[in-house]
Amino acid sequence: MKVTRVSKAVVGLATVTALVSACGGGGGAQPSAEDGIVVVTAAQPQSFSYESSATGYESAEFFANTGAGLVRFPYVEGTDGKAAHQQLFEFEPVLAKSYDVSSDGLTYTFHLNTDAKSAAGNSLSADDVIFSFRRKFDVETSIVPFISEPIITDVDEQVRKIDDETVSITVRDPAHGYTMMSLLTVSAYNIYDSTVLSQNATDTDPWGVEWSKTNADFGFGAYKLTSHTPGQQMVYEANPGFALGKPEVERVVQRVVADPGQRANLLRSGDASIATQLRPADQVALRDAGEAQIFEAPTNAYVYVPLTTTTAPFDNVDVRRAFAHAVPYDLIMKDVYNGRLGPLESILNSTLPGYDASGLEPNTTDPARSLEILEQAGIDTPVEFTLTVNNAVPDLKETAVQIQTAAAAAGFEVTIDEVNPAAFQEGIAAKTFQASVGRDYAVVQSPPYVFALFYTPGSPINWPDFTHGPLQEAMADGNAAGEPLSPPAWAKWNEASRILQDQMPTVYIGYVQPLNAFAEDIGGYVFRTDNVIDYAELELP
Structure with missing residues (x-):
């Protein structure tokens, strides 16, 4: 199959200007070759x-x-x-x-x-x-x-x-x-x-x-880090020895701006070229006002709630099944993501050849069913737990609030704990949270990789700390079934997906579109399965 490559007609940069103020004020001029590329992001x-x-x-x-x-x-x-x-x-x-x-x-x-x-x-x-x-x-x-x-x-x-x-x-x-x-x-x-x-x-x-x-600076990538001010700024300069040729965007400044609204304002005012990790509402407002570009993509990133299965209350599968009915999926899609989140039936990519979703359905909100499951299992309500969220990710904080509110009618009492990015990454890897709200993806879409990434026993990325014999057997059988996209293999991937829906170690809420925005005259955005921006592809007029 012949592949059409994306053009890289990028103009070289010489200097980068500073942001004019912490409040995002200043002139509305869009970035030029002289101004450089300024990216505002939530953390480092x-x-x-x-x-x-x-x-x-x-x-x-x-x-x-x-x-x-x-x-x-x-x-x-x-x-x-x-x-x-x-x-x-x-x-x-x-x-x-x-x-x-x-x-x-x-x-x-x-x-x-x-x-x-x-x-x-x-x-x-x-x-x-x-x-x-x-x-x-x-x-x-x-x-x-x-x-x-x-x-x-x-x-x-x-x-x-x-x-x-x-x-x-x-x-x-x-x-x-x-x-x-x-x-x-x-x-x-x-x-x-x-x-x-x-x-x-x-x-x-x-x-x-x-x-x-x-x-x-020990990598062979398109850029090298020439300056790092912890918690504030990183400056990248093009690597002239990059294997695919020196990027024409020679310098990129990445600034830490913790508040997502401020990041949107810096893009609006022309003091930033790109803003990442935005609230979907801010993205849509920027687009509708003609102040920025946002993108639709064949996304692979999902919003989810890992439930730590080795500690109470989610060591009980009935509590996990009940909670899956307590989450207000449609409200989160509408009120938090402004239509930039869609339902998912499986963590496997539906565009893969041979995709098999038989017997799988997206999760649905049903507080009465949640209460019924808890009552039948002899579990007293409300079931109390703490839901931890990264305080630098605005859409996830808003998602946590939606869950907290809706879950009360489904037999749960949710306490939200907002922690900084470092504490969040440390805690989720150490399995110290009862539950958390996250956004993640599998960079490689091959089914063996997806399952191994999230559900290998003992893996630091097995966020729910879930080990289940039938799931491991289905994964092993899929790996032994020949080509990973063949019908025999898909039968096993489907079996593994159905086991996950039954055991519910992770509540998958939906697929989310890219949460960045570009100034109108910045070109070269390419959606990647790691959901980040390839600076070497960026284009200026």
Whole structure:
């Protein structure tokens, strides 16, 4: 299939102006080549090391723009009003200039682009690839082993250096090829500059993780971080040695503006080019006033409520089933998301070939049924619990309030606890919350990856801490059924989806559209499955 690439006619930048005031006042002139790109966002990454802190929007945007992998999903033009987006079933080289697949479908050989240079100016080599893979699997806090099961499990066995310019990756089953290649497109598999990290390693930290938590420039991405003021500002400059060519937008300033309304106002006034993590109501107001662009996309991001299944009250499946009927889905879609949230029946992408949703339906609000389930199970009402939410994410705070209000009539008494982004990421990974409101996505849409990401026992991303024998069996059977998008495999993915709807460890509310907005004259937005902005694609007039 021939793929149409997205144009990158971007004008180079020279300088970036400061925001004129903390209140967002100032002139209404739109950004120009002289002004540069100013992005206002809610927070900063908690760490520059993927192996120590991989979650959160700001982290994902940092990793996407400062890192690069061997391949990526190509970008294609959108249709039917949708934004440009990734083609999820094809791959194009980035740090690999080409790749070959053996006749038995087991060995993928990657020929490296050794002209590519890291942010530190070092040329790419096979040693960087081997080092990177070993770090991902050897660091205790890394999530990569969890999300890679059962595709890549033994780096020493599966990933080999052929020569300085060539590496190979072997899978144990040709059916694993699509998922393996998809994994290589995501930030989890960014390749690192082994020279820089080795120079900053210690006897107790052989992979340089501690150094990389606060030092950023060891990637081969389109941008390098040239300035970091914690809690305030990050400045990115284009990497002239980027494998796909130096981005023409040479400098991007990312400013922390905690209040979402203020972020919208800075975009409205022309003091910012892009605003992220906005309230949907503000997005719609900006669009309707002709003050900004917002985008529709084939989204994969969902709003959900993980229920910690290893502590009360959600260690009881009847409480979980009842709560699923207590959530006011339609009100959240209408009042919080202004139509930018839609129902979902499965966490698997309905656009995948062979998609099977038989027996699956979106959750519905039914307080009478919730009370009935609790009464039949002999559970006293109200069931009390604390719902934790990230205080930097406005739509999720509003969603929590809607749930708190509606759940009272369904037999629940909900206390909302708003915490800062660092405390939220720490608590959700440690499984210390009874329940939380989140927004997340699977970057890779291959079903084995989606299930492994969220429901591998013991994984730090298994937010509800859910281990259930029948689910694990269905996942294993799907992995053993051949090609992951084949009918036999889909039968098992459907079984796993129905088990999740029955056991309800996570209440999925709906798919949400991108929550950013662009100034009218900023082009180049591409929707990615990691839901972040690729700065290298941005265009100015």
